[in-house]
Amino acid sequence: MEPFIVSARKYRPQAFVDVVGQEAITNTLTNAIENDHLAQALLFCGPRGVGKTTCARILAKQINRDGTEKEDEDFAFNIFELDAASNNSVDDIRNLIDQVRIPPQVGKYKVYIIDEVHMLSQSAFNAFLKTLEEPPRHAIFILATTEKHKIIPTILSRCQIFDFKRITVGDAANYLKYIAEQQGIKAEEDALHIIAQKADGALRDALSIFDRVVSFSGKELTRKAVTENLNVLDYDTYFEVTDLILENDIPNLLLLFNRILAQGFEGHHFVIGLASHFRDLMVCRHKETVALLEVGDNAKRLYLEQAKKTSQEFLLQALEITNETDLQYKSSKNSRLLVELTLMKLASLTFKGEKKNPEGSHNHLIPLVDLIPASYFHKTGNGTSVNPYPAETRTKEEFPAASEVRYVPQDSVPETEDEDELLEEALPEPTSTTVRESPPRIQINTPAKRVSGLSLSSIQAKKKHELNKIEVTYDEDDLPREPVSQEALRKHWNLYIQKMDDAGKKILASNLNADLPVIEENTISIxxxxxxxxxxxxREQSALLNYLKSALNNHYLELSIVVNEETMRKYAFTPQEKYEKLREKNPAIDLLRKTFDLDL
Structure with a gap:
């Protein structure tokens, strides 16, 4: 039985044409080799599993080929790989520098590949600087790293930098399809897309996941097998969830979420996936953005069908709700309840039930006979309450339905109003139907000697008040616009500062006092x-302008605030900057600091 070789090693590219998703870099390196225009120090940086080390090995072989060597020649004696994660000391770099001086025995170049170069210590970087800047003619250095920001600038300035990009889902899925054909595996397109999405831009991770799933499912790779093995929620689940949301079916929605939790999925993972699903539905609403959907053709068809059922307003609100839940999930004490509330909110976005009333009319009103307040239950002599309008005496003729009730505004009731007369006033005649357009409250009166908002006198007073209202309008040309001098402006400006200082707003007063105001036409600048x-x-601009407009008799004043960076430097100095300023004035202070070993 032959030992198993993982796909990441078995199918490692041996030429630049085989490298996936890095055409810009491979074309550049190929042209540099052909035109003898290759730099002696190269830096390959990018995320994991995108081909940095692979391209370094291919480049090391290509530059030594002259057409006379064997086809499978790997130039092992000319290629030196150093793992900087475990060889990161100064001594390791010094040994490398000693080896660089020796010319190659076979081929033209000696290539030194330093992987994970950001792991070198500071002193090792410094020891490497001179050799990297002026290497021998036969030496080429290729540095590879996933964290370029950790490399010191002096190293970066000596290298030709190549930034490797993440592998797209489409490129990774196509390469997995090629490998599946090479191994005689029948794979569904959706299954390969799920693997590519799970790899998150790293082709090596995609190949590792592919090997794992093949071990689970054998020669037939299905979408169901992939989702079970990778413990990911299938997009069918999100299609079902969205359908229930659009149907406002909250009970089944909560039951479905319970089944998802029973399968071992976290609520946070579910919310993130649901937000991504809404995003995919959003991009499906326009032909120009469908290309942003990184799924198979079968899944794309399903997305396009469901996108037709949703509105743009619904998707925007759903994205906002799910994104807010994503942010709140880690800080929530009851994460399950948080997700369930999210699902209820989503299901309520399109709800149009009996309590929805877009026209503003009152379709569901309680009959007037059921709205008799407790004040109508009079106390009898023995302490029991008697309802003057018992249920057995209520008839439709005496107490009409809600649609026949006349509504009047609420106000106070005088103490002298007779209760029976007011009730008779509140209830319409059996044959009449009177409805007001606005929805004030029903006129139900309380007993005598009690203040209420339902008296006829208060209604008359309110009408009288409405008639006495005077609508005042201003013409812009009538507003005062007196010219303002600099002296008058600064006088009232200082008075306002003093007013703020007396009111305890010390910070605001200090800020207003930081500069003298200048007026040009009607614009005040500070x-x-x-x-x-x-x-x-x-924050105080409105009150400040109102004061100045009134004091200066000019209602067209505006305030312009400018931030001057040079002024800011005068106000804020770091301890180091203060020390430098002092040393400029008196260089002897540096000697004082060194003599007494003082700290800043």
Whole structure:
């Protein structure tokens, strides 16, 4: 039995044409070799599993080929690989520098591939600088890293940098399809897309997942087998969830979420997947953005069908709700309830039930006979309550339905109103139907000697008040616009600062005092040293302008606030900057610090 070789090693590219998803870099390196235009120090950086080390090995072989070697020649004596994660000391770099001086015995170049170069220590980087800047003619250095930001700038400036990009889902799925054909495996397109999405841009991870799923399912790779093995929620689940949301079926929606939890999935994982599903539905609503959908053809058809059932407003609100739940999930004490509330909110977005009333009419009103307040139950002599309108005496003729009730506004009731007369006033005649357009309250009166909002006198007083209202309009040309001098402006500006200081607003007063205002036409301009002071003044801008408009008799004044960076530097110095300023004035202070070993 032959030993098993993982796909990431078995199908490692041996030429630039076989490298997946990095055409810009491979074309550049190929042209550089053909035109003898290759730099002596190269830096390959990018995420894991995208082909950095593979391209370094291919490049090391290509530059030594002259057409006379064997086809399977790997130039092992000319290629040196150093793992900087375990060989990161100064001594390791010094040994490397000693080897660089020796020319190659076979071929033209000696290639040194330093993987995970960001793991080198600071002193090792410094020891490597001179050799990297002026290497021998026969030496080429290829540095590979996943964290370029950890490499010191002096190393970066000596290298030609190649940024490797993440492998797209489409490229990864196509390469997996090629490998499946090579191994005689029948794989569904959706299954390969799920593997590619799970790999998150790393082709090596995609090949590792592919090997794992093949071990689970054998020679036939199905979407169901992949989702079970990878413990991911199938998009069928999200299609079902969305259908239930659109149908406003909250009970079945909660039951479905319970089944998802019973399968071992986390609520956070479910919410993230649901948000991604809504995003995919959103991009399906426009022909131009369908290309952003990274799924198979069968899944794309399902997305397009469900996208037709949804509106753009619904999807935007759903994305906002799911995104907010995603942010709140980690801090929630009851995460399951949080997700269930999210599902209820989503199912309520399109709800149009009996309590929905877009026209503003009152379709579901309680009959007036059921709205008799407790004040109508009079106390009898023995302490029991008697209803003056018992249920057995209520008839439709005496107490009409809600649609026949006349509504009147609410106000106070005088103490002298007779209760029976007011009730008779509140209830319409059996044959009449009177409805007001606005929805005020039903006129039900309380007993005498009690204040209420239902008296006829209060209604008359309210009508009288409405008639006495006077609508005042202003013409812009009538507003005062007196010219404002600099002296008058600064006088009232200082008075306002004093007013704020007396009111305890010390910070605002200090900010307003940071600059003298200048007026040009009707625009008052001030310059502040930073954005914090600007925001503080902007919060008080309305009150400040109102005061100035009134005091200066000019209602067209505006305020312009500018932040001057040079001014800001005058106001804020770091301890180091303060020390530098002092040393400029008196160089002897540096000697004082060194003599007494002082810290800043």
């Amino acid at each position: 310059t502040l040293p930073n954005d914090t002071m600007k925001k503080e003044v902007e």
